[in-house]
Amino acid sequence: MDHVEFDREPPANLTTMVMAYGGWIDAGQAATGALRHLVRDLSATRLARIDPEQFFVLTQERPEVRLRADGERDIHWPKSEFFAWHPGNGRDGLLLFCGPEPHQKWRTYTKAFLDVAERCGVRRIVSLGALLAGAPHTRPIRVTGRSSDPAWRSVLEAWGIYRRPTYEGPTGISTIVLDAAERRGISHLGLMGQAPHYLQNNENPAAIHALLTYVARLLHLSPDMSHFAEAIKDFRTQCDKAVARDRATREHVRKLEQEYDAEVGEERPPLPGGELDSEKLMQELEEFLRKQREGGTEGR
Numbered sequence: 110m111d112h113v114e115f116d117r118e119p120p121a122n123l124t125t126m127v128m129a130y131g132g133w134i135d136a137g138q139a140a141t142g143a144l145r146h147l148v149r150d151l152s153a154t155r156l157a158r159i160d161p162e163q164f165f166v167l168t169q170e171r172p173e174v175r176l177r178a179d180g181e182r183d184i185h186w187p188k189s190e191f192f193a194w195h196p197g198n199g200r201d202g203l204l205l206f207c208g209p210e211p212h213q214k215w216r217t218y219t220k221a222f223l224d225v226a227e228r229c230g231v232r233r234i235v236s237l238g239a240l241l242a243g244a245p246h247t248r249p250i251r252v253t254g255r256s257s258d259p260a261w262r263s264v265l266e267a268w269g270i271y272r273r274p275t276y277e278g279p280t281g282i283s284t285i286v287l288d289a290a291e292r293r294g295i296s297h298l299g300l301m302g303q304a305p306h307y308l309q310n311n312e313n314p315a316a317i318h319a320l321l322t323y324v325a326r327l328l329h330l331s332p333d334m335s336h337f338a339e340a341i342k343d344f345r346t347q348c349d350k351a352v353a354r355d356r357a358t359r360e361h362v363r364k365l366e367q368e369y370d371a372e373v374g375e376e377r378p379p380l381p382g383g384e385l386d387s388e389k390l391m392q393e394l395e396e397f398l399r400k401q402r403e404g405g406t407e408g409r
Contacts, residue, residue, distance in 0.1 A: 112218075123194075123202045126203070126206065126234045128286070131210065147332060151203070157225055159218070187209055190206070193205075203328070215282060215285050223290055223293060234297040236299040237299075241309060246345060250303060300327075314340040322334075
């Protein structure tokens with residue numbers, strides 16, 4: 110397969126993919142942070158990597174030199190990696206992907222990416238992202254979702270987080286990948302977190318936790334989240350200290366809090382976990398996809 114190196118023969122029953130790209134759509138490193146947490150928690154093993162040579166300008170996404178324990182040096186190239194996880198008991202597994210947004214040849218990159226997905230049996234993709242927004246660090250992270258698939262859209266609507274896409278303008282690689290995936294008959298769902306715009310360069314554990322919570326609920330996973338409470342508390346304490354040093358910033362955050370609270374008061378609260386049979390909705394999605402595939406075969 111062009112531009113992809115496999116560590117071993119790929120399985121064909123990784124029916125769901127979760128992907129996250131670093132860069133423009135990874136505010137607070139929330140998307141890649143959530144993906145890396147899943148890889149570690151599930152003990153997922155690397156399956157394949159995309160060769161960076163064709164897709165990255167290496168003066169922008171530079172290789173790194175690192176020292177080994179013996180004092181010798183290794184060169185680490187930009188990592189665009191696929192990981193595989195199998196739950197056991199003959200059930201279908203997950204394909205996980207994390208990497209920086211490529212700089213060039215997006216159509217070639219997208220084909221290579223989706224060829225891997227199809228070879229592994231992927232039938233649906235969950236995309237994680239986060240944008241900088243007018244959101245205060247003192248409030249819970251907002252997460253919104255979108256999907257063109259009716260069953261998945263029902264899940265998002267029941268949770269109170271579905272938003273119809275209205276954005277027009279420059280876009281990122283995840284949009285290109287998902288558009289091409291839909292044309293291949295692969296359904297997709299996107300989860301988007303909102304990180305405070307005045308904390309652009311900070312890893313945001315609250316945003317990572319928010320995305321993890323939704324993707325775990327969606328896919329019936331139970332990752333260990335025990336360390337997040339302390340990490341979020343420490344993060345907010347540091348943010349409070351930084352904001353307190355500047356009067357203009359304090360006033361700006363106070364205004365964002367007022368706007369946030371006003372919007373929350375107008376929104377319909379999401380359903381508690383026990384009020385939605387998401388497993389039944391996912392079964393309906395599988396049936397929907399099966400009928401689509403059979404219909405497409407009969408029409409050829």
